[in-house]
Amino acid sequence: MRGHIDAIGNPGAPMHTYLDFEKPLSEIEGKAEELRAMARSNAEMDVEREAAALDAKAQSLLASLYSDLTPWRKCQVARHPDRPHTSRYIADLFTDYTPLAGDRGFADDQAVLGGLARFNDRPVVVLGHEKGANTQGRLTHNFGMARPEGYRKAVRLMDLADRFSLPVVALVDTPGAYPGKGAEERGQSEAIARATEKCLSIGVPMVSVIVGEGGSGGAVALASGDRVAMLEHSVYSVISPEGCASILWKDAGKMREAAEALRLTAQDLATLGVIDRIIPEPVGGAQRAPEDTVASVGIAIAELLAELDGTEREALIAARRKRFLDMGANGLAA
Amino acid sequence: MNWISNYVRPKINSLFSRREMPENLWTKCDECGTMLFHRELRETLNVCSNCGHHMTLVPRDRFISLFDGGVFTEVPVPPATPDPLNFRDGRRYAERMRSAQRDTGEAEAMLVAEGDIGRTPIVAAAQDFSFMAGSMGMYVGNAIIAAAERAVTLGRPLILFSAAGGARMQEGILSLMQMPRATVAVQMLKDARLPYIVVLTHPTTGGVTASYAMLGDIHIAEPGALICFAGPRVIEQTIREKLPEGFQRAEYLLEHGMLDRVAPRQDMREELITITRLLMGLSPEVKGELPAPAPPSAPETKPAADPQT
Numbered sequence: 001m002r003g004h005i006d007a008i009g010n011p012g013a014p015m016h017t018y019l020d021f022e023k024p025l026s027e028i029e030g031k032a033e034e035l036r037a038m039a040r041s042n043a044e045m046d047v048e049r050e051a052a053a054l055d056a057k058a059q060s061l062l063a064s065l066y067s068d069l070t071p072w073r074k075c076q077v078a079r080h081p082d083r084p085h086t087s088r089y090i091a092d093l094f095t096d097y098t099p100l101a102g103d104r105g106f107a108d109d110q111a112v113l114g115g116l117a118r119f120n121d122r123p124v125v126v127l128g129h130e131k132g133a134n135t136q137g138r139l140t141h142n143f144g145m146a147r148p149e150g151y152r153k154a155v156r157l158m159d160l161a162d163r164f165s166l167p168v169v170a171l172v173d174t175p176g177a178y179p180g181k182g183a184e185e186r187g188q189s190e191a192i193a194r195a196t197e198k199c200l201s202i203g204v205p206m207v208s209v210i211v212g213e214g215g216s217g218g219a220v221a222l223a224s225g226d227r228v229a230m231l232e233h234s235v236y237s238v239i240s241p242e243g244c245a246s247i248l249w250k251d252a253g254k255m256r257e258a259a260e261a262l263r264l265t266a267q268d269l270a271t272l273g274v275i276d277r278i279i280p281e282p283v284g285g286a287q288r289a290p291e292d293t294v295a296s297v298g299i300a301i302a303e304l305l306a307e308l309d310g311t312e313r314e315a316l317i318a319a320r321r322k323r324f325l326d327m328g329a330n331g332l333a334a
Numbered sequence: 335m336n337w338i339s340n341y342v343r344p345k346i347n348s349l350f351s352r353r354e355m356p357e358n359l360w361t362k363c364d365e366c367g368t369m370l371f372h373r374e375l376r377e378t379l380n381v382c383s384n385c386g387h388h389m390t391l392v393p394r395d396r397f398i399s400l401f402d403g404g405v406f407t408e409v410p411v412p413p414a415t416p417d418p419l420n421f422r423d424g425r426r427y428a429e430r431m432r433s434a435q436r437d438t439g440e441a442e443a444m445l446v447a448e449g450d451i452g453r454t455p456i457v458a459a460a461q462d463f464s465f466m467a468g469s470m471g472m473y474v475g476n477a478i479i480a481a482a483e484r485a486v487t488l489g490r491p492l493i494l495f496s497a498a499g500g501a502r503m504q505e506g507i508l509s510l511m512q513m514p515r516a517t518v519a520v521q522m523l524k525d526a527r528l529p530y531i532v533v534l535t536h537p538t539t540g541g542v543t544a545s546y547a548m549l550g551d552i553h554i555a556e557p558g559a560l561i562c563f564a565g566p567r568v569i570e571q572t573i574r575e576k577l578p579e580g581f582q583r584a585e586y587l588l589e590h591g592m593l594d595r596v597a598p599r600q601d602m603r604e605e606l607i608t609i610t611r612l613l614m615g616l617s618p619e620v621k622g623e624l625p626a627p628a629p630p631s632a633p634e635t636k637p638a639a640d641p642q643t
């Protein structure tokens with residue numbers, strides 16, 4: 001279901017992971033790379049003009065592919081392994097990052113990272129789901145699927161923020177909470193419920209950004225803040241399209257139809273009034289230009305935090321609760 | 335005595351009263367297979383007299399057995415936007431809703447009521463598993479908020495009976511948003527220092543468990559109820575092993591510290607009376623035969639348009 005790994009063998013070129021709908025693109029980019037590789041081994045050859053023409057063709061194809069992504073393609077892009085993940089955002093946007101670990105009860109869950117940091121010099125608490133960047137990382141971080149300990153760590157960090165009047169920045173990127181035996185035994189439901197409750201009761205500003213996948217309750221637990229933003233091609237849904245398809249269509253292969261019906265794109269969620277802002281992604285998605293993406297997210301966080309600055313604790317909590325109480329009153333007609 | 339009163343009238347009466355008759359006088363217990371007579375089931379509150387299995391009890395029947403003399407007043411719930419996403423899979427969501435309403439005779443998957451239990455004033459909300467698996471959408475969110483607001487207005491405890499397959503997928507992200515919405519409702523009760531008691535019934539799963547069903551001051555479950563976030567099948571597919579007997583059942587959750595108590599349905603009313611009276615600082619319940627409560631009348635405290643008696 002995920003995009004096939006189709007890296008073009010050239011040590012000089014960046015390795016791309018192409019999604020299935022990017023196949024025509026991979027062929028053009030592959031050809032351009034091949035030409036350049038030939039030219040490198042044969043100094044007489046001048047291929048630059050042809051290669052540049054191919055590049056231009058690839059660029060325009062990329063732009064047209066990404067200007068009109070179907071909801072299912074957005075899901076694929078949101079899950080792209082080369083998209084910047086929480087660690088990258090923390091590393092690039094925050095200083096003095098001091099990771100804090102553990103739920104003080106059972107374990108430290110690496111699917112949720114977080115700690116103290118400075119955002120534009122201002123002390124904050126930052127936290128988020130981490131999916132991991134390579135095989136080892138994905139195992140360490142359990143593909144961003146948190147166990148109860150991850151949510152309990154988040155609760156601890158939000159409490160800390162509340163006590164010391166630090167704003168909370170949460171980065172959401174999870175397929176969902178981990179459906180495992182131990183997770184259930186240790187109270188996955190209760191842990192998620194408590195984290196959501198904590199989001200709704202802290203007296204400090206909380207900004208959540210969905211940077212990839214916002215998977216169901218596991219996402220809500222970190223996304224029930226004052227402001228919620230989404231990257232242009234990220235998704236946020238009550239259930240994965242595959243899960244929905246297998247329940248309602250009785251066929252997991254109908255994920256395209258399910259993705260369509262669920263209205264899980266940033267654009268639909270903005271229309272429904274569930275999110276406050278869409279953060280534009282570079283042409284070809286966040287994975288093509290992680291640096292620019294991270295910078296855009298940084299600007300959005302700064303602006304959203306500024307909107308909340310100077311609001312008293314009680315007013316902040318009251319407005320946050322009202323935001324959720326009023327949500328969805330008008331459906332898509334909003 | 336004439337042809338009209340002897341023949342036509344009984345015929346007409348039988349035409350009208352036929353609908354009152356239970357279609358099936360016998361119900362098969364889905365656990366042990368015993369055939370149970372409808373009158374006996376009504377007495378045992380849908381608990382199998384052979385194996386003790388707790389079958390689904392619809393909110394209206396639950397309230398009749400819960401409230402003193404079966405008297406309660408429905409708390410009105412603001413309607414939700416119908417089919418907010420214009421959702422269709424094989425069938426249109428609007429159609430599914432209509433057939434659920436036809437089958438259950440209810441507007442939606444949650445019923446809210448106020449009344450007395452053992453002379454203790456309470457507000458109660460109950461989820462209807464027979465209505466689209468009790469799934470949580472905008473209406474259920476509205477119902478929980480209405481219940482909490484009513485409890486705060488009257489200064490009463492809220493008792494919530496949960497039963498749900500999870501969030502209502504057909505309302506997409508808006509069903510997911512009921513997790514924080516319902517959590518805000520729970521916070522209203524906590525801010526007002528009113529007890530919020532959750533009775534978890536079979537099954538309580540998904541986003542419902544992961545929000546208002548696990549945020550009670552007291553958690554009581556019915557025996558054998560499946561209570562979980564991820565369902566057993568999903569877990570078995572993930573970890574590729576068989577799960578132990580009784581996994582995610584009420585008794586298992588009690589053992590793992592997620593519940594305060596497991597109580598059989600027949601004892602639930604007494605449990606709830608004792609606990610609410612303790613938490614509200616009221617004197618012990620007066621037991622024994624009491625006159626039935628006066629029928630609800632005063633419109634300023636009983637706003638429901640259609641009082642249920």
